[in-house]
Amino acid sequence: xxxxxxxxxxxxxxxxxxxxxxxxxxxxVAEYRxxxxxxxxxAIIAFGLGNPVLYLLSVGIGIGALVDQNQGANGVDGxxxxxxxxxxxxxxxxxxxxxxxxxxxxxxxFVWDKSFFSMNATQLxxxxxxxxxxxxxxxxxxxxxxxxxxxxxxxxxxTAQSILVLIFAAIFAGLAFASVMLAATSFxxxxxxxxxxxxxxxxxxxxxxxxxxxxxxxxxIYLQWxxxxxxxxxxxxxxxxxxxxxxxxxxxxxxxxxxxxxxxIVGQVVAMRQFSRRLAK
Amino acid sequence: xxxxxxEESTELAKKTAPADLMIVAKGLTKKYDDFTAVxxxxxxxxxxxxxxxxxxxxxxxxxxxxxxGATSLRTxxxxxxxxxxxxxxxxxIRAHLGVVPQTDNHDNDLKAWxxxxxxxxxxxxxxxxxxxxVEELLDFAQLQDKRDVKVDQLxxxxxxxxxxxxxxxxxxxxxxxxxPTTGLDPQARHILWDRLFRLKEEGVTLVIxxxxxxxxxxxxxxxxVMDKGKIMAEGxxxxxxxxxxxxxxxxxxxxxxxxxxxxxxxxxxxxRIETLPDRILFYAEDGEKVLKQIHxxxxxxxxxxxxxxxxxxxxxxxxxxxxxx
Amino acid sequence: xxxxNASIDSAIAxxxxxxxxxxxEFYAGRTNAILERAFLAFKTSSWMIVLSGFVxxxxxxxxxxxxxxxxxxxxxxxxxxxxxxxxxxxxxxxxxxxxxxxxxDSTWNVFFKMHFGKLYQTMLATSLGxxxxxxxxxxxxxxxGLAYAMGFMVIMAPLGLIPxxxxxxxxxxxVLVAFGFASIGMGITSYLKNFQQMNWVNFFxxxxxxxxxxxxxxxxxxDWxxxxxxALPLWQAIQLERDLTLxxxxxxxxxxxxxxxxxxxxxxxxxxxxxxALFLR
Numbered sequence: 001x002x003x004x005x006x007x008x009x010x011x012x013x014x015x016x017x018x019x020x021x022x023x024x025x026x027x028x029v030a031e032y033r034x035x036x037x038x039x040x041x042x043a044i045i046a047f048g049l050g051n052p053v054l055y056l057l058s059v060g061i062g063i064g065a066l067v068d069q070n071q072g073a074n075g076v077d078g079x080x081x082x083x084x085x086x087x088x089x090x091x092x093x094x095x096x097x098x099x100x101x102x103x104x105x106x107x108x109x110f111v112w113d114k115s116f117f118s119m120n121a122t123q124l125x126x127x128x129x130x131x132x133x134x135x136x137x138x139x140x141x142x143x144x145x146x147x148x149x150x151x152x153x154x155x156x157x158x159t160a161q162s163i164l165v166l167i168f169a170a171i172f173a174g175l176a177f178a179s180v181m182l183a184a185t186s187f188x189x190x191x192x193x194x195x196x197x198x199x200x201x202x203x204x205x206x207x208x209x210x211x212x213x214x215x216x217x218x219x220x221i222y223l224q225w226x227x228x229x230x231x232x233x234x235x236x237x238x239x240x241x242x243x244x245x246x247x248x249x250x251x252x253x254x255x256x257x258x259x260x261x262x263x264x265i266v267g268q269v270v271a272m273r274q275f276s277r278r279l280a281k
Numbered sequence: 282x283x284x285x286x287x288e289e290s291t292e293l294a295k296k297t298a299p300a301d302l303m304i305v306a307k308g309l310t311k312k313y314d315d316f317t318a319v320x321x322x323x324x325x326x327x328x329x330x331x332x333x334x335x336x337x338x339x340x341x342x343x344x345x346x347x348x349x350g351a352t353s354l355r356t357x358x359x360x361x362x363x364x365x366x367x368x369x370x371x372x373x374i375r376a377h378l379g380v381v382p383q384t385d386n387h388d389n390d391l392k393a394w395x396x397x398x399x400x401x402x403x404x405x406x407x408x409x410x411x412x413x414x415v416e417e418l419l420d421f422a423q424l425q426d427k428r429d430v431k432v433d434q435l436x437x438x439x440x441x442x443x444x445x446x447x448x449x450x451x452x453x454x455x456x457x458x459x460x461p462t463t464g465l466d467p468q469a470r471h472i473l474w475d476r477l478f479r480l481k482e483e484g485v486t487l488v489i490x491x492x493x494x495x496x497x498x499x500x501x502x503x504x505x506v507m508d509k510g511k512i513m514a515e516g517x518x519x520x521x522x523x524x525x526x527x528x529x530x531x532x533x534x535x536x537x538x539x540x541x542x543x544x545x546x547x548x549x550x551x552x553r554i555e556t557l558p559d560r561i562l563f564y565a566e567d568g569e570k571v572l573k574q575i576h577x578x579x580x581x582x583x584x585x586x587x588x589x590x591x592x593x594x595x596x597x598x599x600x601x602x603x604x605x606x
Numbered sequence: 607x608x609x610x611n612a613s614i615d616s617a618i619a620x621x622x623x624x625x626x627x628x629x630x631e632f633y634a635g636r637t638n639a640i641l642e643r644a645f646l647a648f649k650t651s652s653w654m655i656v657l658s659g660f661v662x663x664x665x666x667x668x669x670x671x672x673x674x675x676x677x678x679x680x681x682x683x684x685x686x687x688x689x690x691x692x693x694x695x696x697x698x699x700x701x702x703x704x705x706x707x708x709x710x711d712s713t714w715n716v717f718f719k720m721h722f723g724k725l726y727q728t729m730l731a732t733s734l735g736x737x738x739x740x741x742x743x744x745x746x747x748x749x750x751g752l753a754y755a756m757g758f759m760v761i762m763a764p765l766g767l768i769p770x771x772x773x774x775x776x777x778x779x780x781v782l783v784a785f786g787f788a789s790i791g792m793g794i795t796s797y798l799k800n801f802q803q804m805n806w807v808n809f810f811x812x813x814x815x816x817x818x819x820x821x822x823x824x825x826x827x828x829d830w831x832x833x834x835x836x837a838l839p840l841w842q843a844i845q846l847e848r849d850l851t852l853x854x855x856x857x858x859x860x861x862x863x864x865x866x867x868x869x870x871x872x873x874x875x876x877x878x879x880x881x882x883a884l885f886l887r
Contacts, residue, residue, distance in 0.1 A: 193655035
């Protein structure tokens, strides 16, 4: 049964601070996303950390034993296989976190529970929503890669000094990918297996053919291009240099950085435009 | 309210030959752990009859329907459908039934016609037969132009018609309809009623649950009113109205704050009076006459309305006005 | 129109034909109707997505088998012969293909049909029995597993990764593997109630894939861990396929076959039992 309202009615003009509402929009959206995320915290930790640790054990330790047995203790790029692998695993975990935060939740907001439309019915704009998603993605990337970096350090895969720069490279790649993925997802009308196809034909090859498990040069030249357009490779190559001094020309470091920054910006521009359009439809 | 209203249900049974009894329930009971959904009810449904189950949410209607549909095992009493025991001969009984569940549960991966076709295949019906049958049912449900549309793109009314058509694919002897028109617009409801009438004319036995009293009055030859797992009343709609309500109802409003006070002074008028927060109801043989008496006593209602008594009045009297969640 | 039509072979006559026979209360002998339904749904669904499911193991074969193979060289098989790394992991990935196809359909798809589509409820409101539904759904999942395995074979065979003539039996072996996983997959899924529980299926699948001797021999594990892994179905499947493609067939091969026979029967039994408990109670 309904009860009489107890609060005195003041009106929106008095209780909503318009200036604050507009400038802090993305953070309100981010708060909503993070609250949602906190309900799945157990699952996020289990999957965000579980998966990379499993690969670390299986590939890094298990296959690593076969590699080091054949190549000698410092046989891959002048270091052990595990040291070689670690920066790639870190970048991959950041990208996985970004994918999880930008794929299904975005479709949910537009299609399943239409929460983006109810946000848009307040003063929040498409731009605030995009901003909020990026903030939430960044938070999740930092969380996941932070813990994972500790694990890698505990296994002796990376050195303590390189932890911060490696996390930076990984999160940069994660955000660049989040940006592109968000732009792509904003065009998706219904699931229809879109994400399954992205997973199979973009994420999986990106994971396996980006110089993740062996130097990119080991691949035939007609497969190397996958690495060149993959954020995983750019972040990994950069990370290997920062981690154990893998030989990268200074100009190449600039290219890695510029490539990731470029797709980050393009993704944001496209996503913001498409969000505004779709919400106004 | 207790069992005082419960009518003798054996009357019909005596008149009807056993062969014509489609469904017989005696002391039918369903218990879930510590909750009794259906509490020892007796009823019979004869061939060609249109039988209604009425009651508020949680009265046990859907559970009763499921037990008749041989998809829920009874925990006590007796139940026979066409002389068979649903607890033992499930598939055989289900072959005789058409089921229209409360919520449309189509196969969303399939097109409209495929839904009808494959449902027929579940019964083991031949492809050749089904090819003709599907066309016939698409006509029946007025869905010919939507035949190749995937089900999730159909409107609510179309889905409902498709569910009913699907329930007919095996040419059932008993068609079970659980709230067939809930959520439909008035046009769609009337189309459905027309379709159900035609089925009745074909000799199909209908078992219907509904929340809409006008629907029950339209469709049911005979009905039971259930509440909390028990039968509160049984009979034809007109008889129930005669028995549990008056011919007419007068509804007057004095304004929310004044109703109770006015009711106190007017309670001797009519056969029975009911005071609600927003209005007062007088049950009487002649509503206009009561209204005149009210005026004569010096009361001026803000609004007044005289209407015929309906099954809804019976329903509310038998099952109370409290919300059932 | 004529709705009551006595001249045809009616649903009643069909149902009564089995009346009194053994198992009439749970089997109507119409598994084919369920398979037909699955085929109709497959036709109109995005079958691209279904068929593309076999690419992941192929990527692993190409990336790991050849890229990593260059770093690893050869691996010693069960009989003590050295085989190329690609030929070593290929049968493991073949078994994984069969498993994936079977598991996709028998876990998540079954879960959705069971709890959201209400499909089994609809089926069981007709004169079908629970074993019809179980066999039909498991049969369809089996076919998907078989399709993935055949797709993988088409790529594996021309690469010269099947050195033994026993390899002809690798496809029947894949059928057995797919049947086993489909059966146990649906059996377990039918007991799971929500998404969190379903996620545990994924959570179990990845480590099983990574650690079941897929990419390296179990000899690097301590004995207790090795024994646990040898009890897991994927290890059994991998050994079965490896015995066949590498030609190291022996009594243990038959033991793997028996393992899957038990899995099939157990899965069918529990699925059928659970369907009655859920929808006919």
